[in-house]
Amino acid sequence: MTSWGIYRVAxxxxxxxxxxxxxxIWMQTILPPAITTTLYFIIFGKLxxxxxxxxxxxxxxxFIVPGLILMSVIQNSYANVVSSFFGTKLQHYIEELLIAPVxxxxxxxxxxxxxxTRGTLVGIVVTVIALFFTDLRVNSYGLTxxxxxxxxxxxxxxxxxNAVYAKSFDDISIVPTFVLTPLTYLGGVFYSIQLxxxxxxxxxxxxxxxxxxxxxRFGILGVSDIDVRIALVIILGFITILTxxxxxxxxxxxxxxx
Amino acid sequence: xxxxxxxxLYKTYRNGFEALKGISLTxxxxxxxxxxxxxGAGKSTAISIIASLxxxxxxxxxxxxxxxxxxxxxxxCLIGLVPQEFNFNMWEPVVEILVxxxxxxxxxxxxxxxxxxxxxxxxDLWDKRHxxxxxxxxxxxxxxxxxxxxxxxxxxxxxxxxxAGVDIExxxxxxxxxxxxxRHGTTIILTTHYLEEAERLCRNIAIIDxxxxxxxxxxxxxxxxxxxxxxxxxxxxxxxDPPTLPGYQVSxxxxxxxxxxxxxxxxxxxxxDLLSQQGIEVISMRNKQNRLEQMFIDLVDxxxxxxxxx
Ligand SMILES: Nc1ncnc2c1ncn2[C@@H]1O[C@H](COP(=O)(O)OP(=O)(O)OP(=O)(O)O)[C@@H](O)[C@H]1O
Ligand SMILES: [Mg+2]
Numbered sequence: 001m002t003s004w005g006i007y008r009v010a011x012x013x014x015x016x017x018x019x020x021x022x023x024x025i026w027m028q029t030i031l032p033p034a035i036t037t038t039l040y041f042i043i044f045g046k047l048x049x050x051x052x053x054x055x056x057x058x059x060x061x062x063f064i065v066p067g068l069i070l071m072s073v074i075q076n077s078y079a080n081v082v083s084s085f086f087g088t089k090l091q092h093y094i095e096e097l098l099i100a101p102v103x104x105x106x107x108x109x110x111x112x113x114x115x116x117t118r119g120t121l122v123g124i125v126v127t128v129i130a131l132f133f134t135d136l137r138v139n140s141y142g143l144t145x146x147x148x149x150x151x152x153x154x155x156x157x158x159x160x161x162n163a164v165y166a167k168s169f170d171d172i173s174i175v176p177t178f179v180l181t182p183l184t185y186l187g188g189v190f191y192s193i194q195l196x197x198x199x200x201x202x203x204x205x206x207x208x209x210x211x212x213x214x215x216x217r218f219g220i221l222g223v224s225d226i227d228v229r230i231a232l233v234i235i236l237g238f239i240t241i242l243t244x245x246x247x248x249x250x251x252x253x254x255x256x257x258x
Numbered sequence: 259x260x261x262x263x264x265x266x267l268y269k270t271y272r273n274g275f276e277a278l279k280g281i282s283l284t285x286x287x288x289x290x291x292x293x294x295x296x297x298g299a300g301k302s303t304a305i306s307i308i309a310s311l312x313x314x315x316x317x318x319x320x321x322x323x324x325x326x327x328x329x330x331x332x333x334x335c336l337i338g339l340v341p342q343e344f345n346f347n348m349w350e351p352v353v354e355i356l357v358x359x360x361x362x363x364x365x366x367x368x369x370x371x372x373x374x375x376x377x378x379x380x381x382d383l384w385d386k387r388h389x390x391x392x393x394x395x396x397x398x399x400x401x402x403x404x405x406x407x408x409x410x411x412x413x414x415x416x417x418x419x420x421x422a423g424v425d426i427e428x429x430x431x432x433x434x435x436x437x438x439x440x441r442h443g444t445t446i447i448l449t450t451h452y453l454e455e456a457e458r459l460c461r462n463i464a465i466i467d468x469x470x471x472x473x474x475x476x477x478x479x480x481x482x483x484x485x486x487x488x489x490x491x492x493x494x495x496x497x498x499d500p501p502t503l504p505g506y507q508v509s510x511x512x513x514x515x516x517x518x519x520x521x522x523x524x525x526x527x528x529x530x531d532l533l534s535q536q537g538i539e540v541i542s543m544r545n546k547q548n549r550l551e552q553m554f555i556d557l558v559d560x561x562x563x564x565x566x567x568x
Pocket of ligand 1: 295
């Protein structure tokens with residue numbers, strides 16, 4: 001068999017294994033985001049949202065739907081890779097991959113696609129739930145899908161790097177709790193940064209999540225706080241950097257090989 | 259062509275510990291090879307380097323002529339490893355563990371299922387195919403590790419203490435199994451602390467201690483070097499003092515048990531003649547130690563003394 005034949009099968013095997021893993025524990029992986037976002041829609045969208053009135057010219061619930069979808073994609077892409085790859089290290093079955101003729105980029109690709117698959121699945125579930133509360137009209141399907149996938153890839157990569165460095169279960173919850181959650185909540189999911197004083201608007205621009213949420217919202221609603229082209233460049237830039245960094249960690253065997 | 263050639267292999271761990279201090283080793287095709295040594299000698303370190311689980315510090319390894327640095331993937335396809343510690347996903351069902359491992363070697367899913375079935379049946383695990391690994395008994399987990407190592411049909415199988423904690427019946431069936439695949443052409447490298455096992459199965463042997471090879475030779479040649487053997491004799495009736503048997507070292511363990519050291523050039527007949535003359539009747543006899551065990555202890559002691567001298 002040619003090397004490429006081996007890589008293709010190995011890649012499919014990793015992806016299949018990853019998908020089976022999160023499907024086996026769907027109560028921990030698919031159900032919770034569905035419940036949380038339903039609650040968001042009811043509380044922020046319906047109950048509170050009706051008193052808020054309009055945001056950027058949209059009903060509040062319509063305004064937050066894109067952000068909530070993307071937030072669940074971010075969290076789940078990240079969570080899938082960080083917990084799966086950390087488990088792989090912790091229980092040492094990373095050795096099943098190390099011993100086999102699988103190059104590092106196939107390993108990384110397999111885990112990232114696994115994370116993207118879960119992010120996508122949860123994103124779809126949340127979108128379907130959103131349809132019960134509002135009728136979603138998409139401005140640009142192409143852009144919406146592009147941002148959806150790129151964001152998912154970006155956070156799957158981030159989850160991978162977190163897992164490589166993690167030495168304990170604490171380490172895989174610290175980043176999501178203290179970095180990821182604040183960044184997403186402050187990334188304009190629930191508000192337009194136009195509401196902020198000028199100084200805080202500038203500070204918000206340093207938050208990469210802001211660009212993703214706004215581009216995604218632009219894809220759906222056609223409204224954004226920032227220039228969509230700049231946002232795409234930033235997202236792609238981050239993906240490139242994180243990919244290169246992940247491959248470097250793998251080839252040096254950080255946290256994996258003695 | 260040799261199945262495995264190791265040349266001047268060094269390993270220093272991150273904490274500065276030097277686990278391998280330049281080992282060189284050749285294992286021929288079709289061999290059943292024992293890699294022995296006391297705890298912490300460096301056996302698993304060497305094996306992990308061969309299997310790409312640990313990075314070497316210096317030296318070369320080649321597998322069936324494929325250098326591990328230059329032709330990594332070809333070399334990897336030829337190696338199967340049964341590691342010392344369990345390392346599967348405990349939540350994964352048995353059959354999936356095999357199918358995934360096969361997939362990492364490029365075996366498509368359908369074929370992988372077929373091979374998984376074949377291998378699990380050979381190792382008596384087919385009934386457990388849907389069981390998660392964590393619910394297997396210790397002996398079953400060991401067999402699962404063997405099954406997983408064989409699913410891509412390696413030509414060199416390395417087993418790191420495969421029979422640790424396995425009951426005697428399963429151990430014997432594992433011996434039969436290893437012999438059979440060896441007979442069909444798979445080269446086997448085995449580490450074990452059951453020296454009797456190594457003596458029974460292996461044709462060639464290397465002993466490693468403190469990161470150095472202290473001996474590499476054929477099993478029978480090694481055993482023939484044994485200079486003395488100690489026999490334990492059970493006597494028919496009790497005696498109070500050890501008998502004097504000229505030429506033999508004798509000690510009385512208890513009233514009905516004697517230990518006699520016999521040199522290689524001495525004969526057992528001579529010993530029994532002397533015992534009969536003194537009216538001592540022997541009802542049974544055994545080796546105090548397994549022969550390889552005795553040899554092993556001598557060699558490791560000697561390396562320790564040499565280590566202390568340098
Ligand atoms: N990751 C590591 N970091 C530092 N030292 C290590 C590491 N792994 C092993 N060692 C040390 O290297 C030495 C050799 O260990 P190794 O596991 O190769 O021994 P072994 O011959 O397999 O022993 P055993 O029969 O007990 O399995 C030991 O002193 C061990 O403590
Ligand atoms: Mg060991």
